[in-house]
């Protein structure tokens with residue numbers, strides 16, 4: 001609908017088709033839907049309001065519609081395994097530039113092929129998607145390792161985090177299962193949202209004022225009475241565990257990247 | 269909880285830290301409503317890494333570091349003049365729960381020095397884990413060491429609450445064990461190992477008939493050997509490991525490079541540094557046995573009783589067997605691909621699944637994470653020039669692929685690198 005009238009079209013080797021969409025996962029799936037119903041496939045996917053590149057031959061604005069999203073996803077679920085669907089959503093959470101175009105190509109390749117190509121790691125897109133998803137999954141694993149709760153005065157266990165990828169949603173089930181008899185909040189300080197578990201269910205929350213959390217620590221006035229003591233006990237234990245004949249800070253950093261340290265009680 | 273507990277905690281952590289096993293893997297236990305914790309499938313979770321780069325997964329602690337025994341390699345031996353401490357059952361339980369709730373730890377690894385008698389000690393340890401499970405409905409991971417010489421009854425009780433149990437072999441040959449730990453013998457170690465195994469198998473059998481039968485050490489048992497305190501070769505050590513792995517309950521054997529904690533004892537070698545490279549090579553060899561379908565006698569034999577310190581054991585094997593190469597990436601079976609230096613378990617699987625879609629070439633292999641620097645001499649694929657181990661000669665490859673053994677002075681560090 002937004003495509004330029006034909007007399008405007010530039011016949012240039014670099015000329016591109018561009019889709020604009022709202023940069024949501026649902027929007028991306030809607031873009032796939034549009035591409036197949038229009039039978040034109042974009043060379044670039046751009047966020048709404050981005051500058052139209054020079055040499056744009058054709059542009060189209062994608063409406064994110066639940067029905068389109070659902071139909072694409074259902075088709076995909078029929079074609080590829082549940083594991084491959086997971087890989088796809090993990091890759092989306094990487095928030096890396098170009099990752100939407102990668103996912104778009106991956107979906108199209110699977111739709112166009114008679115069999116699922118998810119195992120064809122000789123294909124550059126399949127391998128790249130797999131590797132991206134793996135990094136996001138690993139970031140989720142880092143969260144399961146390095147989340148540190150501090151017990152607040154109202155008995156809520158609170159943990160600020162700032163993962164490299166948007167991996168927090170991947171960990172919610174784990175934390176709900178593990179800490180089902182305590183209230184907790186895990187809050188992504190970088191992305192300004194988190195999850196609150198109230199002993200019944202988990203809900204997504206945004207705190208009005210999260211600037212003071214950037215330091216990684218709760219203010220002492222907000223801590224439960226015995227919190228400081230347990231932090232000291234843990235720090236004392238952590239220090240005593242080092243075997244000094246084997247000191248190896250490089251190995252320590254390799255396993256426990258520095259970017260997590262400010263949230264680690266034992267490193268504060 | 270107060271300052272006194274903090275002091276005790278430090279003393280007992282100091283005493284427990286030389287036990288290397290950290291793994292918290294092997295059990296899947298979902299949380300039940302109203303209880304605390306779960307254990308996750310397959311791999312356990314590491315929660316921190318101490319300055320020596322070792323994983324901290326469990327609260328590894330001793331109930332007491334008092335001991336009536338005098339094992340030469342142990343910091344807690346009775347003839348040492350060190351600070352001694354004992355935690356009460358209550359204190360240990362509270363520490364475990366409080367640390368767990370803050371996501372510091374995956375669970376508890378409880379060991380103890382021997383006080384009064386093996387059974388007296390075991391009984392107190394069992395009380396801790398029983399209380400955690402029954403009173404506090406604690407569902408996290410529990411690893412409990414069995415005291416050498418403990419009775420079958422207590423082991424059977426402990427097995428109901430622990431995910432994993434372990435009895436440390438410490439020294440691979442009985443002769444040397446008796447030299448360093450006169451109060452122990454292989455019997456006092458293999459016996460509890462056998463009890464654990466029998467308990468486990470018995471409960472597995474019973475559970476087939478009745479689901480309500482409780483689980484018994486669902487994550488099996490592990491053990492540890494000290495490396496470099498006595499004269500055993502790597503062949504002696506790996507032979508024992510492979511025998512242990514034949515037992516269905518034995519999940520992990522750990523190797524602990526000897527740290528001369530009691531340098532005054534003349535039965536021990538005078539080491540300036542723990543044999544960390546050797547320890548790392550043993551772990552690599554252990555991986556080859558567990559995940560790469562190698563037999564111990566393929567890795568070390570009478571001709572080569574010790575692991576090569578300069579190259580990893582997989583490369584070492586490949587260089588001794590040039591006749592097995594090159595391997596055709598597009599044709600060879602999984603087992604053969606797995607033996608190629610530079611190809612790990614994951615990449616071997618990627619290769620086998622991907623090649624059905626078309627022949628793989630070198631640049632695709634590289635993208636999949638195969639270490640071509642090594643692998644190129646051992647494979648053929650679509651368009652790779654043929655300069656394999658046979659043309660290059662094993663000697664030449666050994667030279668160019670060796671890692672310098674001498675550790676850099678400034679950091680004295682060694683990354684744990686598992687073989688690809």
Ligand code: SF4
Pocket residue numbers: 335336337338339342343344345346380381382449
């Ligand atoms: S029995 Fe255990 S704690 Fe006691 S001296 Fe021997 S190794 Fe150390």
